Amino acid sequence: MAIEVRIPTILRSYTGGAKVVEGAGDTLGELLTDLDSRHGGLKGRLVTEAGALHRFVNVYVNDEDVRFLGALDAKLNDGDSITILPAVAGGAFGFAAAAAIGSHKLSTVVESGHPVPDVAR
Amino acid sequence: MARYDSLLDACGGTPLVGLPRLSPTAPEGAPPVRLWAKLEDRNPTGSIKDRAALFMVRAAEEAGQLRPGDTILEPTSGNTGISLAMVAKLRGYRLVCVMPENVSTERVQLLRMYGAEIIFSPAAGGSNQAVATAKQIAAEHPDWVMLYQYGNEANARAHYETTGPELLHDLPTITHFVAGLGTTGTLMGTGRYLREKVEGVQVVAAEPRYGELVYGLRNIDEGYVPELYDATVLSRRFSVGTRDAVLRTRQLVEVEGIFAGFSTGAILHAALAVAHEAVRAGRRADVAFVVADGGWKYLSTGAYGGTLADAEEALDGQLWA
Ligand SMILES: Cc1ncc(COP(=O)(O)O)c(C=O)c1O
Numbered sequence: 001m002a003i004e005v006r007i008p009t010i011l012r013s014y015t016g017g018a019k020v021v022e023g024a025g026d027t028l029g030e031l032l033t034d035l036d037s038r039h040g041g042l043k044g045r046l047v048t049e050a051g052a053l054h055r056f057v058n059v060y061v062n063d064e065d066v067r068f069l070g071a072l073d074a075k076l077n078d079g080d081s082i083t084i085l086p087a088v089a090g091g092a093f094g095f096a097a098a099a100a101i102g103s104h105k106l107s108t109v110v111e112s113g114h115p116v117p118d119v120a121r
Numbered sequence: 122m123a124r125y126d127s128l129l130d131a132c133g134g135t136p137l138v139g140l141p142r143l144s145p146t147a148p149e150g151a152p153p154v155r156l157w158a159k160l161e162d163r164n165p166t167g168s169i170k171d172r173a174a175l176f177m178v179r180a181a182e183e184a185g186q187l188r189p190g191d192t193i194l195e196p197t198s199g200n201t202g203i204s205l206a207m208v209a210k211l212r213g214y215r216l217v218c219v220m221p222e223n224v225s226t227e228r229v230q231l232l233r234m235y236g237a238e239i240i241f242s243p244a245a246g247g248s249n250q251a252v253a254t255a256k257q258i259a260a261e262h263p264d265w266v267m268l269y270q271y272g273n274e275a276n277a278r279a280h281y282e283t284t285g286p287e288l289l290h291d292l293p294t295i296t297h298f299v300a301g302l303g304t305t306g307t308l309m310g311t312g313r314y315l316r317e318k319v320e321g322v323q324v325v326a327a328e329p330r331y332g333e334l335v336y337g338l339r340n341i342d343e344g345y346v347p348e349l350y351d352a353t354v355l356s357r358r359f360s361v362g363t364r365d366a367v368l369r370t371r372q373l374v375e376v377e378g379i380f381a382g383f384s385t386g387a388i389l390h391a392a393l394a395v396a397h398e399a400v401r402a403g404r405r406a407d408v409a410f411v412v413a414d415g416g417w418k419y420l421s422t423g424a425y426g427g428t429l430a431d432a433e434e435a436l437d438g439q440l441w442a
Contacts, residue, residue, distance in 0.1 A: 010341065045341060056344025058360070065326075065358035083360065085330070087344040 003031055005082040014042040028059065029072035031082070046084065047072065056087045128165045129211055132175050133283045135163045137291040137409065142376045143393070145400045152405035154396050157292055158379060158412050159284070166200075166207045166235075168414035169284075173306050174204035176279035177268045178212060187266055189213045194265040196220075196255050199228045200414060201270055201304075206235035217265065219255055227418040270304045272348035280310025288409055289318055296321070296399075299392040299410040301384045302328040302358065305350040307411060312354040326358040327391035329366060329384060332437040359394065361387035367424055367432040369393070370416070382414040383424070383436070 002022050007015050015021050021039065025031030029047075036043035046057050052071070053059065059066040060083040066074045076082075125131040140156040147154050161169035181187040189212075195205055196219040209216040216237040220229070223244035232239055242254035259265070270276050288295060288311065298315055300307045305326075312324035363383075370386030373379045392410040399406035416425065424432035 054341060055346065056341050060360045063330075063360050063362070065360065067352060068355065068357045083330070085360070086341055087346050 002078065003076055003080050003082060005031070005035065006084060008085050010086060011042065011045055011084065014039045014045070025076060027070075027072065027076060028061070028066055028074045028082075031076060032072070058085045058087050059083070060085070127211070129175060129208065132165055132171045134287065136160050137288065138379075140377050143372070143389075145393070145396050147400050147403075151400070151403050154399045154404075154406040155408065156392060156396055157407065157409040158373075158377075159288065159409055160379070160412050162381065162412055162415035164204075166203045166231075167417070168200040168204065169307060169411060170200040170204040171207070172279040172283055173270060173273075173276040173304075174201060174208045176275040176282075177270065177273050178205070178208050178214075180273070180275035180278075181266065181268060182212075187214065191215070192217060192262070192265045194219070194258070194262070194267045195270070196267075197270075199224055199418070202237060203228065203231050203235065205268070206232055206237040210236050217258075219258060225419055226421050231418065270306065273306075274349070276304055276306035277310035277313075277349050280307050281314045282310075285311040285314025285318075289315065292407055292409055294405075294407045295319060295409050296404075296406045297323045297325055297392070297395050297408040299325040299327060299388055299395065299408060301388050301411065301413055302326040303384075305347050307413075309349050309351060309354050316354065323356040323395065324354055325391055325395055326355050327361050327384075327388045328358065329387050330360045330362045332363070357395075359391040361390045363433045363436050364429050365390045367429060367436070371425065374416070379412060380416045381412045382416050382419050385412045385414070388413070 003024060005021050005023055007019060007021060012018065016039075021035065023031045023035045023038075025034050032043045032046060046054055046059070048054055053067065061069060061074060061076065061080055063081075063083070066072075069075075137157050137159050140158055144156045145154055164171040178187065178193075187193070192215040193205060193209055194217050195202055197205075199220075202216070202218040202220065206216050206218075216235075217240065218232055218237050219240045219242055220232075221244050222241045229239060240254070240258060259267075284307065288298065295315065296319075298308075298311055300311065302308055308324060308326050315322045315324065366383045366386035368386070369389040370381055370383050373381055373386065373389055388410050392408050396406060396408050399408075419425075422432075422435050424435045426432075427435075
């Protein structure tokens with residue numbers, strides 16, 4: 001069974017530059033293992049050593065976030081379309097820039113490691 | 122109520138309107154499935170962000186972190202800047218916005234009109250470049266105050282205290298709430314409130330899926346999740362591509378006469394998905410979704426006319442929400 005997987009720019013070094021690859025598996029975990037057999041190292045960028053999806057990786061099955069569908073145990077079907085994207089907040093820009101400024105002067109560091117100013121807490 | 126002491130007092134209290142033509146038709150005898158639009162473009166500067174801007178400025182004032190004449194610095198690709206510019210003007214602050222150069226010209230013109238100063242960060246290089254530009258500015262101006270909407274609890278609280286109660290008051294039978302996911306403030310605040318009050322309510326996120334430029338990180342570890350985000354508040358989360366967002370934005374104005382921005386199209390796409398699921402399951406549903414802003418600021422993109430493929434191309438590399 002064939003499942004189409006869209007690969008983000010930063011992970012295409014693992015797919016020989018391919019934007020879209022195909023794989024198989026009854027669950028997302030199985031699909032990633034299958035992909036890793038042909039694109040060595042890919043799974044390690046998406047799944048932590050503890051066996052969970054990386055915090056800054058979002059995976060969508062038919063446009064729906066897989067974390068709400070069982071994460072790595074999410075069931076897949078033939079013809080499903082998977083999209084992998086790095087987590088960037090609503091356009092990334094504001095958040096990235098704000099986090100950078102926060103770390104400079106106006107802030108204290110919170111647990112997540114991202115700096116926020118006092119008023120933000 | 123239709124009379125207010127000032128523009129700031131006219132924030133919120135937006136209409137919730139039914140969409141009888143866009144709501145899916147349930148079969149004879151099956152329970153009804155209805156879509157409802159919360160018209161957040163009816164806020165003082167025309168977007169949902171007025172609520173967050175007002176609450177964040179008030180919270181900073183109450184905490185003694187903002188004093189008259191202070192300068193507020195906010196990196197923003199649009200609506201939050203416009204809302205803050207209005208609030209800053211009325212409450213006596215100066216506003217400096219850092220924006221990527223690939224936002225629509227209307228947003229730039231609006232910000233300047235409200236009196237905000239703008240510093241552009243180059244579009245090329247995506248968020249990495251934005252980080253560099255922002256760092257430089259902060260280093261040069263250590264006394265500027267940043268409200269930091271991505272981690273500011275007053276952003277989510279604005280929706281916990283206003284958007285949520287308004288929805289429940291107007292639609293006590295609500296089963297689903299669907300909104301856009303940027304800072305996550307709308308969904309966290311409204312979602313928490315509704316979950317406390319409405320058993321089994323579904324809180325559904327729609328996030329825009331942009332062109333590749335926006336995801337141009339060098340490394341996965343450079344990713345960001347806003348501090349405000351708590352996944353346990355959400356029931357589901359959809360990623361909506363440009364084509365679907367444009368299609369739904371056009372459908373909303375063609376079928377129901379509501380002229381909205383493209384993030385609303387993405388939200389409607391998710392709302393229709395859950396509404397159609399309810400019909401298939403034979404369940405009653407009252408699906409309320411957010412119209413985050415009107416379409417005016419996006420007209421110059423040209424994406425309201427022409428083919429969907431043209432529109433998709435026109436929006437490629439733009440931050441359309
Ligand atoms: C037009 C539009 N839609 C949706 C959103 C997302 O809302 P929030 O930041 O509360 O998650 C924003 C702001 O980020 C916006 O400007």
